[in-house]
Amino acid sequence: MVERDEIEVFVQGEGILEIVLVRVLRTGTVRDIVMAARGVGATAADGAALFMEEEDSVIDLDMPIAATPIKHRSRIHVHRCRRVTVTVAFNGVQKVEAFPSAATIKRVKRWAVGNRGFNLSDVDAAEHVLQVSGSSDRPDEDVHVGTLVGHPPCSVSFDLVPKIRVEG
Amino acid sequence: MPMEMAEMVLRVHLDAGPFQSGVDRGRWRLIGISWPHVLIAVSAAERPGAPSEYAFRFECTGYPKMPPTAQPWSEAGDAALPHDRWPAGRHRVPAAFNPHWKSGEALYLPCDRLAIDGHDPWVTQHPSLIWSPQRDITQYVHVVYELLNSSDYSGLRRP
Numbered sequence: 177m178v179e180r181d182e183i184e185v186f187v188q189g190e191g192i193l194e195i196v197l198v199r200v201l202r203t204g205t206v207r208d209i210v211m212a213a214r215g216v217g218a219t220a221a222d223g224a225a226l227f228m229e230e231e232d233s234v235i236d237l238d239m240p241i242a243a244t245p246i247k248h249r250s251r252i253h254v255h256r257c258r259r260v261t262v263t264v265a266f267n268g269v270q271k272v273e274a275f276p277s278a279a280t281i282k283r284v285k286r287w288a289v290g291n292r293g294f295n296l297s298d299v300d301a302a303e304h305v306l307q308v309s310g311s312s313d314r315p316d317e318d319v320h321v322g323t324l325v326g327h328p329p330c331s332v333s334f335d336l337v338p339k340i341r342v343e344g
Numbered sequence: 345m346p347m348e349m350a351e352m353v354l355r356v357h358l359d360a361g362p363f364q365s366g367v368d369r370g371r372w373r374l375i376g377i378s379w380p381h382v383l384i385a386v387s388a389a390e391r392p393g394a395p396s397e398y399a400f401r402f403e404c405t406g407y408p409k410m411p412p413t414a415q416p417w418s419e420a421g422d423a424a425l426p427h428d429r430w431p432a433g434r435h436r437v438p439a440a441f442n443p444h445w446k447s448g449e450a451l452y453l454p455c456d457r458l459a460i461d462g463h464d465p466w467v468t469q470h471p472s473l474i475w476s477p478q479r480d481i482t483q484y485v486h487v488v489y490e491l492l493n494s495s496d497y498s499g500l501r502r503p
Binding site for chain 2: 251298303312314318
């Protein structure tokens, strides 16, 4: 149960493998959120900056939470990389674009299947997914692309692969 | 009676970031827990004559070391969902939601405890759909959510 003087915040970022939900006092500072994330196992590095989801404007860690856009159940990102270089391969062709570290995989995929990417039809786009190159990892659409990279290199490569029917 | 460790772990996971992130997005919601069963409603894309969500009863014995097994469930009737109320589709959806496989007691998915039994090739064919004890029930719920919100999903088997 969340107390009246508390808020919950979803945190992702460098060294944070799964989305973390932390609880902090409304009257605290942004730094309290980072410390709370560390308290539940996140390993956000010293020098990391804090961003709202999809944004690349840094929020000062010493600001009161009440003076920021952070509300109950906001989604934030903690990372040393402000932007991430994304490479996507499909049918032997590669496309490259830079995204905020706090950009979601949903946004990256929208670019990859769109007319600045591989220009797939809506049906084909829905039946393809981003898979981290050299792995079987298919991050959920809520995952921030920065969680997949270190600092350096602040870059990640994906393959755009079809979703396959389970049979056999 | 003291709570089993498996139930304690599950309850922690249901309150944690991955599951709550989906709740916050309106993708799924917890209906209730009656150990070893947990009832979760998963939202579905809008289709004519079809519901906006389907309930699934997950049987979680041995969680999280063992994968759960899940079946479509009638929340109102507190019983297995009639076969004509199951989700339908063209390729991936009817393969996963097949009421004629094991009498509809499980979903035909690599992350399901009953389905993975005897399907060793799935480990290499569908590695992203294999249950990981290091993660939580959200991985299974997300697979179901993806299917119910795919272009493959067409609504009810018999609307």
